[in-house]
Amino acid sequence: MNKKLRESFHRAYMTFFENAERTRRWNPFNDIDWDALDAAEPDRQLAVNAETFCGVEMFLPDYLDAHLELFGRDYAQAWFAANWGYEESKHSLVLREYLHRSGQRTEEQLHDYADTILSRRWERPYDSPRQMVIYGMIQELTTFVVYRSQRTLALDTGHAVLADIYRLIGRDEMAHTKFYQHMVALHLDEDRQGTLADLAHVLRTFRMPAEQLLPDPEARSALMRSTGINSQVYLRDIVGPTLKALHLTRHDLPAPGSPPGRPTGETRG
Numbered sequence: 001m002n003k004k005l006r007e008s009f010h011r012a013y014m015t016f017f018e019n020a021e022r023t024r025r026w027n028p029f030n031d032i033d034w035d036a037l038d039a040a041e042p043d044r045q046l047a048v049n050a051e052t053f054c055g056v057e058m059f060l061p062d063y064l065d066a067h068l069e070l071f072g073r074d075y076a077q078a079w080f081a082a083n084w085g086y087e088e089s090k091h092s093l094v095l096r097e098y099l100h101r102s103g104q105r106t107e108e109q110l111h112d113y114a115d116t117i118l119s120r121r122w123e124r125p126y127d128s129p130r131q132m133v134i135y136g137m138i139q140e141l142t143t144f145v146v147y148r149s150q151r152t153l154a155l156d157t158g159h160a161v162l163a164d165i166y167r168l169i170g171r172d173e174m175a176h177t178k179f180y181q182h183m184v185a186l187h188l189d190e191d192r193q194g195t196l197a198d199l200a201h202v203l204r205t206f207r208m209p210a211e212q213l214l215p216d217p218e219a220r221s222a223l224m225r226s227t228g229i230n231s232q233v234y235l236r237d238i239v240g241p242t243l244k245a246l247h248l249t250r251h252d253l254p255a256p257g258s259p260p261g262r263p264t265g266e267t268r269g
């Protein structure tokens with residue numbers, strides 16, 4: 001990696017870390033009003049959703065493996081992985097606490113669930129480091145959108161504690177999205193045509209980890225329904241804001257199969 005990029009990555013990480021330390025630290029012990037749980041009726045669907053997202057967050061060891069394998073020798077990106085992993089670790093933990101403290105799952109059920117989840121493996125979907133940075137950017141924004149819709153659902157059904165949990169997690173996911181957008185912008189400065197080609201490719205082929213991890217097509221489509229993400233929402237809430245944040249339009253993206261350097265605009269994005 002050239003010196004300029006290395007230094008830019010470091011500054012991007014320091015900005016991310018400073019914001020995190022100064023404005024975004026929270027923990028499941030002090031920052032959730034667990035006593036208020038008594039006011040809400042258990043809701044089967046909300047519990048299943050919380051369990052599913054808890055499960056997706058539980059593949060953290062695989063996400064970290066992939067990240068460290070690709071970026072472990074780059075100071076800024078390795079330190080990001082460490083900090084990011086700490087933040088992500090709280091996401092499954094707080095959802096697990098919610099399921100237990102609300103009386104909707106027993107300790108034993110939760111341990112069995114963790115065993116089932118961790119017996120599977122998430123494989124990273126792209127080989128190239130830059131494509132994985134782009135994938136991270138899209139994945140984080142997708143999770144933000146998912147948690148935002150779950151928060152609305154929880155608020156609408158009188159589950160204030162769960163809504164607050166989704167608010168805290170969603171705020172982390174948005175911070176992760178912004179960090180990745182910053183990294184992708186630096187890649188664009190460094191190699192615009194190559195990065196645009198990678199961006200077009202990842203936007204066209206992106207799948208949520210849950211889609212890869214849930215083998216049963218029925219469970220998969222139930223999950224996609226509960227997340228509210230379909231191709232229209234994907235374009236409107238994920239592709240659109242991503243391109244905007246990068247100061248791009250879909251016309252900047254090369255068409256499938258076109259050689260790098262010749263954007264035509266005829267893409268799905």
Ligand SMILES: [Fe+2]
Pocket residue numbers: 057088091143169173
């Ligand atoms: Fe997360």
Ligand SMILES: [Fe+2]
Pocket residue numbers: 088140143172173176
């Ligand atoms: Fe995240």
